[in-house]
Amino acid sequence: MPRLELWGWLAVAIGLCALAIPWFLWNDATLVAGIPLWLWWHVGWMVLASIVFWLFAQRAWGLGIESTGADSSDERRPPRGRDSGAETGGETR
Amino acid sequence: MTVTIQLTIIVGYLLLALAIGLVAYRLTDRTAEDFYLASRTVGTIVLLFTTFATLLSAFTFFAGPNVAYYEGPEWILVMGLMDGIIFAILWYVIGYKQWLLGQRYEYVTLGEMLGDRFASKRLRGLVAGVSLLWLFPYVMLQQVGAGTALQALTEGAVPYAVGAGLITAFMILYVVVAGFRGIAWTDTLQGAFMLVTTWIAMIWVLAVVGGPGAASAALEAEAAHHLALGSDHYTPQWMLSTAIVIGFGVAMFPQVNQRFFAAGSRTVLKRSFALWPILCVLLFVPSFMLGAWARGLDVAIPEGENVLPVILAEFTPVWFAALVIAGAMAAMMSSSDSMLLSGSSYFTRDLYRPFVEASLSDRREDLLARVGVVVFATASFLASLVNPATLFELGDAAFSGFAQLALPVMIALYWRKTTRTGITAGILVSQLFYLSSLFLAVVPSTYMGWTAGLVGMGVGLVVTVGVSLVTTPAADERRAIYFDGLGAD
Known part of the structure; x- marks a missing residue:
């Protein structure tokens, strides 16, 4: 759900950037x-x-910034574990 | 006579600012964090206006209307997109995250934040060094602007060197005494003042010429293509390149970036974020439309002079023109004083302390920061005497230079797999690429209409990600600190 929300807001942000200049009125002098x-x-x-x-x-x-409570940190927890492992793993690789 | 009125207004304005600075001084703790960030206690109105006034420098008053005069008012669209929307989004994406990290780990500079995450003194120094490289010419640009404006206003009675020197001396005094709190307060005054005077100026000129309809008709008769959207100058590639590059560049400008750390609370950041686009459009429309309409008003603009002061001198009374020039001067100072302060903090915290004297006490850092301000301002003033190149070229180069930092920093903030080698390479390569495009003829400055600044950002992105993928993180990197438990307070 937060993932969907994230992509939704990202689309909104891109939309806001895309039409701040009204490209469809190009060459228009009305x-x-x-x-x-x-x-x-x-x-x-x-x-x-x-x-x-x-x-x-x-x-x-x-x-996309705060890692609050259950929903997103469930996803994040494995990377955190891997993180400490990767430091030693990095040396052996 | 008129020179006296003008100088009285400008000097009166400076004294008012100084009085505010002195009040701020009385509230200041003698610590570096208070000097640089007002101990992270800034409220909505002050944060909004201090960022606004800092962001909008000589460009809004002089270079911007000049562009609108010669090329047409599309400049409003470019500035609206870059500052009102792109920068506002970065305000959240970079700014809010930085604020959270600053709250938790007490960072004062960008270099400090990155140096801590990647456990690298060299990266910290690199970010500070690159920032100072671009900041210096930009401060010089502000001094050039102030000197030229005073000279034009007084018709040569105050020569360039004296005007620029006066402003520099005042800024040094001001920053050294007042610190961030004083700067933020006067910025609020200056921001509000700029907004009001620009609107009055536009309404005044329009009232004299008979309204926007008459002004646009006159402009159409003089330069018909100006009112149609787009031209040989305003191509889609150029408009987008400029808006994107400067928008990202602004977020990496030390004095703007440092403001991300200064907010008093989350609510302050939220409110400022929502008000930002409206505030931008409120200033850009009158300022740049005035520049555009000026083209049709049959007023000769002497070679090398700025459009706005000439128009005001023609259509409004002396005292009002002087008031607006004072506003412009205010805009320049509010940018420069913040830049001096931030430049000094980058120098003392990220270069001097890590590399020269690691055991610097808070009290001594506070002193050193003030010395840094004096040295920085004096050096850029001396440079401005030798080389007063045009405002736009210098400013544009600085914004694009800072923009090269943005993507490596954003990747580091949002992608755990970024490595020390990756971000260092990304910053170095994009900076070298952009600098070569400026100074070496073999590296082109545009690529199918897209500017080297934008292409350089892409290079920085690719190099940071690519090198991070093929290198392994160093053992002492703190890979989790940008992610875990953030915001759960």
């Missing part, structure tokens, strides 16, 4: 209220980004 349409898009997009970041901070903060 003005709305004296300001280029592509700039309006960008301003709106930044507001959207703020809202998304706020949601992330409320709901998923710590994702």
Whole structure:
């Protein structure tokens, strides 16, 4: 479940980066209220980004960074054991 | 007469900043951690604005509007993507993790954090050395900006050397006395001041010319292609390269990276993260649109001068133009004072202490840090007298140089199998590659439209991962400390 959540948020982050510049308005010079349409898009997009970041901070903060409790550390435990083994193992390899 | 008004405003502003610094001084403990990080107690507004004011230097006020003037307002998109989104994501990905590690192991610098994990004094020194290599020209750039701005403002009455020297002396005094706490407080003042004056400036000029519609019509008549998205200058490759490279570079800039350690709590980091894109767009739109619209306003920009001061001098009263220049000066100082402080901490903690005097007491480190500030600032000032190259070229090189550090560091933070040899090789090779692209003709500076800075980041990524895969970790590496039990407090 956290794995799915991680990939979901990663996709959201990439999406936010991908459309901050409205590539679909390339070469477009439409003005709305004296300001280029592509700039309006960008301003709106930044507001959207703020809202998304706020949601992330409320709901998923710590994702991929904090190793809390049962769910993720179950997965992590074997590597930790291997970690200490790998140090000696590293020398013999 | 006008020179007097201008100088009064600027000097008055500096004195106000100094007063804030003195209040901060009274609250300061005499320890290095307090001098560098205000003992990790910074709140939301202060962290937000200190990072904001630190990040936005002479670029926002001078180089940025100049780019918008000559090439069109698409620069807003590039800056919005790089600072508002990419940097904000890194704020979480690199910043939050660093903050947690800093809380637990009391790291003050990036080099310290990496040196501890990889049990390598040399890696620690390498990171500090590379950072200082790029930081130095960037500090020099700020001094060049301040000197030129004062000279232009006073029409030569304050020559370049005097203006830049004045700012340098003030910064030294300020940083040595006030430390991080004082810097963060004045940054907050400066950030708010910049935001307000830029908006007033744009509204003022627009009111004189008859609104955004009239300004855009005039711009269209002068340079039609400027309002359409994209041009020969703004190609997708260039826009993306610039946004990605500078966005990652910012996160590795010592004064920005060090702020990741300074937050008072998790909530402070969360709130700043969410407010970041809005804050960026609020400053970039007025600042760069003003630069873009200036092109249609029929005002001659003398060769080599910055657009914004000329426009303000033409359309707004003297006192207001001086106020905005004071704001720009504030922006430069708030970047430079932080850079001096961070540069000094990299030097004392990661170069001097490990390699020269291991048993440095806290009290002596505190003193040495202040001496470092004086030496660093004086040297970059002297350099600026000899070589005032253009703002953009210097700044751009520094951001790309720092960007080369970002991916090896991120891999180390998130991939347990990173080895000491891997990260060291990744940093060395990408730095050498990027430096060669700058100084050696045989190494191209673009690759099918993509900049060498971006290609170098890719090189760093591949080398760090590749070398880590084929080498085994040294016995004394602490491979688990970036992962286990983090955040479970």
